[in-house]
Amino acid sequence: MFTATDLACSRGERRLFEGLNFSLEPGEWLHVKGENGAGKTTLLRTLIGLSPADEGEVRWRGADTREDTDDYRRAFVYLGHQSALKEELTPIENLRLTLALDGFAADDEHLLDALRRMGLRGRENLPARVLSAGQKRRVLLARLLLRPADLWVLDEPFNALDAAGIALLCTMIGGHLDVGGIAVVTSHQVIPLPRGQELAL
Amino acid sequence: MNTLLVSLRRDLLLAGRRRSEVLTALFFFVVVVSLFPLGIGPEPALLRRIGPGVLWVAALLATLLGLPRLFAADHADGTLEQMALSSQPFVLQLAGKVAAHWLLCGLPLVLLAPVLGLQFGLEGDALVVLMLSLLIGTPLLSLIGAIGAALTLGVRGGGVLLSLLVLPLFIPALVFGAGSVEAQAAGLSVRGHLSVLGAMLALAAFFSPWATTASLRIAME
Numbered sequence: 326m327f328t329a330t331d332l333a334c335s336r337g338e339r340r341l342f343e344g345l346n347f348s349l350e351p352g353e354w355l356h357v358k359g360e361n362g363a364g365k366t367t368l369l370r371t372l373i374g375l376s377p378a379d380e381g382e383v384r385w386r387g388a389d390t391r392e393d394t395d396d397y398r399r400a401f402v403y404l405g406h407q408s409a410l411k412e413e414l415t416p417i418e419n420l421r422l423t424l425a426l427d428g429f430a431a432d433d434e435h436l437l438d439a440l441r442r443m444g445l446r447g448r449e450n451l452p453a454r455v456l457s458a459g460q461k462r463r464v465l466l467a468r469l470l471l472r473p474a475d476l477w478v479l480d481e482p483f484n485a486l487d488a489a490g491i492a493l494l495c496t497m498i499g500g501h502l503d504v505g506g507i508a509v510v511t512s513h514q515v516i517p518l519p520r521g522q523e524l525a526l
Numbered sequence: 527m528n529t530l531l532v533s534l535r536r537d538l539l540l541a542g543r544r545r546s547e548v549l550t551a552l553f554f555f556v557v558v559v560s561l562f563p564l565g566i567g568p569e570p571a572l573l574r575r576i577g578p579g580v581l582w583v584a585a586l587l588a589t590l591l592g593l594p595r596l597f598a599a600d601h602a603d604g605t606l607e608q609m610a611l612s613s614q615p616f617v618l619q620l621a622g623k624v625a626a627h628w629l630l631c632g633l634p635l636v637l638l639a640p641v642l643g644l645q646f647g648l649e650g651d652a653l654v655v656l657m658l659s660l661l662i663g664t665p666l667l668s669l670i671g672a673i674g675a676a677l678t679l680g681v682r683g684g685g686v687l688l689s690l691l692v693l694p695l696f697i698p699a700l701v702f703g704a705g706s707v708e709a710q711a712a713g714l715s716v717r718g719h720l721s722v723l724g725a726m727l728a729l730a731a732f733f734s735p736w737a738t739t740a741s742l743r744i745a746m747e
Contacts, residue, residue, distance in 0.1 A: 373611060376747050399613040407604025413543035422539075423605075425532045428614045 359526030533622025577646025578707035632664030676741035
């Protein structure tokens with residue numbers, strides 16, 4: 326269970342939102358909508374504890390996320406705007422290192438399998454700088470297949486993806502929800518998934 | 527501890543893919559040090575007198591050269607955020623990065639120092655003391671520099687600000703580092719100088735990772 330109570334955030338002098346509430350049960354997901362600059366990314370960064378909230382609190386399984394950070398950090402995976410990919414490294418090296426820094430180990434078999442499921446067969450050993458924006462996004466999304474997490478926090482995950490990629494990601498989020506996961510997604514797209522709540526900023 | 531090693535290996539692997547950045551600092555060190563004998567001329571007594579100071583100042587500047595890049599790339603592509611959100615301690619990941627910085631930027635300076643010291647007529651024991659002082663001093667420079675790099679991350683003109691911030695903090699290391707070689711030349715014991723350097727290193731090794739972590743968390747807000 327993932328809840329936010331009376332959350333308020335500002336960027337500089339400007340109040341982005343206040344009195345924001347939501348509550349998500351396992352299997353539910355939140356679609357955060359809003360104009361450019363409405364504070365979608367700030368909300369997500371506040372939820373995961375990268376930016377402090379002015380007021381209010383975020384609770385994960387009943388515990389305040391500011392106090393119980395270790396359990397909380399193990400529970401979620403966050404994919405932001407930035408790719409967090411190293412241009413010099415291959416997709417497989419990138420994934421292996423990101424997982425290792427997060428305290429997870431994966432053997433080459435699993436890494437290759439995840440990259441292939443993301444449609445990157447034959448690109449595993451190219452440096453990431455030669456990949457297109459969409460392919461980089463797919464490498465990033467492969468983390469969702471490898472890093473076990475109950476909560477997915479995805480900031481504009483559909484950016485740069487083609488139609489097949491969008492369908493694939495929808496299936497992945499759907500599968501995550503089916504096994505009792507929770508997702509918070511910002512997007513301007515219509516996402517055809519059940520059990521969704523909408524939040525307009 | 528494992529986290530530290532993962533982060534260290536990652537930075538070494540990345541440095542292996544872009545060697546020019548590492549070699550630039552080393553080449554800078556060699557060139558700056560070599561300019562002094564050429565500019566001053568062949569006066570053995572004078573060169574022997576200024577040698578330790580020149581080598582130490584060049585080591586400070588060479589360390590400084592690589593510092594702005596310590597966190598910049600990871601900050602720009604979002605890796606730093608992922609590290610901060612990781613279930614592993616952020617402070618250990620950063621300690622690994624600083625260790626990698628020293629292995630790539632500091633240790634080569636220590637190994638090159640005796641070769642360059644020969645140009646100044648330094649010999650035997652003086653070279654050993656010079657190497658020892660740099661061996662203790664360069665990790666100290668990396669640790670102090672990391673705090674400066676974290677504080678100036680994402681600031682416009684951060685490179686210049688970083689120099690202004692960090693160079694004064696390097697002064698104690700310079701005084702006791704170069705001083706140890708001079709003490710040896712004067713026939714005094716070098717243990718005092720090296721002990722003070724070692725004490726500063728121990729302090730920095732304990733506090734610097736925490737200060738760096740706190741600065742980076744603020745930079746990412």
